[in-house]
Amino acid sequence: xxxxxxxxxxxxxxxxxxxxxxxxxxxxxxxxxxxxxxxxxxxxxxxxxxxxxxxxxxxxxxxxxxxxxxxxxxxxxxxxxxxxxxxxxxxxxxxxxxxxxxxxxxxxxxxxxxxxxxxxxxxxxxxxxxxxxxxxxxxxxxxxxxxxxxxxxxxxxxxxxxxxxxxxxxxxxxxxxxxxxxxxxxxxxxxxxxxxxxxxxxxxxxxxxxxxxxxxxxxxxxxxxxxxxxxxxxxxxxxxxxxxxxxxxxxxxxxxx
Amino acid sequence: xxxxxxxxxxxxxxxxxxxxxxxxxxxxxxxxxxxxxxxxxxxxxxxxxxxxxxxxxxxxxxxxxxxxxxxxxxxxxxxxxxxxxxxxxxxxxxxxxxxxxxxxxxxxxxxxxxxxxxxxxxxxxxxxxxxxxxxxxxxxxxxxxxxxxxxxxxxxxxxxxxxxxxxxxxxxxxxxxxxxxxxxxxxxxxxxxxxxxxxxxxxxxxxxxxxxxxxxxxxxxx
Ligand code: HEM
Ligand code: SF4
Ligand code: FES
Numbered sequence: 001x002x003x004x005x006x007x008x009x010x011x012x013x014x015x016x017x018x019x020x021x022x023x024x025x026x027x028x029x030x031x032x033x034x035x036x037x038x039x040x041x042x043x044x045x046x047x048x049x050x051x052x053x054x055x056x057x058x059x060x061x062x063x064x065x066x067x068x069x070x071x072x073x074x075x076x077x078x079x080x081x082x083x084x085x086x087x088x089x090x091x092x093x094x095x096x097x098x099x100x101x102x103x104x105x106x107x108x109x110x111x112x113x114x115x116x117x118x119x120x121x122x123x124x125x126x127x128x129x130x131x132x133x134x135x136x137x138x139x140x141x142x143x144x145x146x147x148x149x150x151x152x153x154x155x156x157x158x159x160x161x162x163x164x165x166x167x168x169x170x171x172x173x174x175x176x177x178x179x180x181x182x183x184x185x186x187x188x189x190x191x192x193x194x195x196x197x198x199x200x201x202x203x204x205x206x207x208x209x210x211x212x213x214x215x216x217x218x219x220x221x222x223x224x225x226x227x228x229x230x231x232x233x234x235x236x237x238x239x240x241x242x243x244x245x246x247x248x249x250x251x252x253x254x255x256x257x
Numbered sequence: 258x259x260x261x262x263x264x265x266x267x268x269x270x271x272x273x274x275x276x277x278x279x280x281x282x283x284x285x286x287x288x289x290x291x292x293x294x295x296x297x298x299x300x301x302x303x304x305x306x307x308x309x310x311x312x313x314x315x316x317x318x319x320x321x322x323x324x325x326x327x328x329x330x331x332x333x334x335x336x337x338x339x340x341x342x343x344x345x346x347x348x349x350x351x352x353x354x355x356x357x358x359x360x361x362x363x364x365x366x367x368x369x370x371x372x373x374x375x376x377x378x379x380x381x382x383x384x385x386x387x388x389x390x391x392x393x394x395x396x397x398x399x400x401x402x403x404x405x406x407x408x409x410x411x412x413x414x415x416x417x418x419x420x421x422x423x424x425x426x427x428x429x430x431x432x433x434x435x436x437x438x439x440x441x442x443x444x445x446x447x448x449x450x451x452x453x454x455x456x457x458x459x460x461x462x463x464x465x466x467x468x469x470x471x472x473x474x475x476x477x478x479x
Contacts, residue, residue: 011351024351074350074352076352077350077351077352077353077354077355077357078354078357078358079354103351103352105350105351105352108346108348108349108350109345109346110344110345110346110347111345173354173358175342175359175364176342176343176345177342177345177346178267178342178345180267205258208266208267208268209266211267212266212267215345216267216345217267217341217342217345218267218268218270218271218338218341218342219267219268219271220271220338220342220363220366220436221363221432221435221436221439221440222358222359222360222363222364223358223359223360223363224354224358224359225358227357227358227359228354228358234446235439236444236445236446236449237444238439239438239439239440239442239443239444239449240442240444241268242268242271242272242439242440242441242442242444243441243442243443243444244442245266245268245269246268246272246441246442247442249258249263249269250263252258254258254259
């Protein structure tokens with residue numbers, strides 16, 4: 001594709017801290033290269049703002065290669081912008097044309113409070129993982145990866161679910177602010193493998209309990225999460241979680257003897 | 258794990274919606290089947306016999322209480338779910354994702370359900386309530402429901418409300434039918450696409466057949 005430069009109007013959410021109200025501010029950026037990433041475009045803007053002695057726009061980022069899940073931005077009404085299966089850091093400016101106005105908002109969900117500008121607090125996800133998104137193993141020599149045979153289909157599905165980077169786009173897109181795609185990816189990843197089996201029931205029960213405690217909504221299977229997920233996590237994982245949860249809840253025994 | 262904990266969790270609430278939703282779907286099958294007897298071309302004889310069967314036995318009357326309970330649980334849980342889910346995002350977006358991420362009807366289940374509820378109130382007050390109170394709420398003499406349908410559906414505005422009610426039902430079920438199976442844990446994509454197609458077919462056919470009842474009476478086809 002031909003290289004080109006563009007001038008853009010950015011309408012960006014600015015908010016001093018979690019307690020303040022916040023509002024949109026408009027910025028003009030000039031001579032943006034079509035080869036830049038979306039975050040590099042923000043770097044250009046921020047360098048200019050800093051040189052002018054103004055406050056830069058705060059945004060989260062880390063790997064800038066689509067694997068850490070930090071770069072949460074709601075761009076023109078879509079988490080991570082217009083490209084399918086792409087994080088904001090992998091979104092390139094060739095997705096836009098000269099003269100475009102781009103509206104950039106933080107993730108909106110009460111469970112993800114805004115820290116500053118475009119940065120939100122996603123530690124709710126960490127607490128959900130702590131509630132059960134792991135397997136318990138004894139330390140010692142590493143076990144041979146192929147010691148336990150695993151059905152190919154399960155291995156593939158588990159691997160696909162494990163691709164979730166915990167970015168929170170699913171919550172941001174969902175009309176119910178539901179975290180079910182994220183939680184179901186984590187539950188499926190482990191439930192499909194023999195290593196995840198011993199803690200299979202407590203895992204799903206504890207993770208759903210924590211998810212509810214964090215203030216995410218209930219899933220109504222609208223599919224918005226799947227449509228925006230940068231890792232294309234399948235919504236079938238949510239159905240799997242529902243089944244896992246129901247079986248675990250119904251088979252739980254209350255007596256302790 | 259206590260039952261109360263299971264059914265008040267986010268997944269459990271959906272389970273309640275799915276189970277009651279499927280129960281209501283099974284009721285629709287019976288209802289649409291019996292009502293289709295109006296097209297037997299016998300001035301309502303077959304239809305009135307079928308209606309008499311439904312109105313003259315304590316077994317059916319007890320099932321009717323179960324049906325009421327199913328409706329109430331589905332409606333109350335549905336509205337609670339809708340409002341709880343809405344409360345999870347106090348500050349909204351300037352630009353919305355809209356139809357780029359999901360179908361409009363999947364996002365409008367609360368609204369479509371409420372329209373069905375309004376329709377149900379009108380519908381019950383036109384047929385169920387007069388008939389059951391005429392019966393003294395026990396197994397007394399029934400009204401001639403076929404004649405009652407004919408007079409009720411001679412008014413255009415009633416026919417329009419019924420058609421709109423069926424329209425809401427259709428979209429509610431196009432999403433609801435397959436959603437209920439997902440809620441119950443069907444995660445196999447082969448079956449999910451089958452269920453989706455069956456759901457669309459079911460929703461369109463049932464809603465269309467229901468809608469044709471007032472229409473054909475208004476137009477004098479029966
Ligand atoms: C009368 C008022 C009604 C209200 C207020 C209502 C409301 C709702 C709501 C809010 C949902 C959950 C949203 C979702 O799953 O996406 C739902 C789901 C559903 N509804 Fe209704 N509804 C009503 C009537 C009906 C009727 C008459 C039927 C069928 C005959 C029905 C069948 C279903 C089904 C199958 C689901 C899917 C459950 C699931 O996803 O697990 N509903 N309804
Ligand atoms: S499921 Fe997809 S959208 Fe949700 S947190 Fe994981 S990677 Fe992000
Ligand atoms: S910065 Fe790591 S995924 Fe975008």
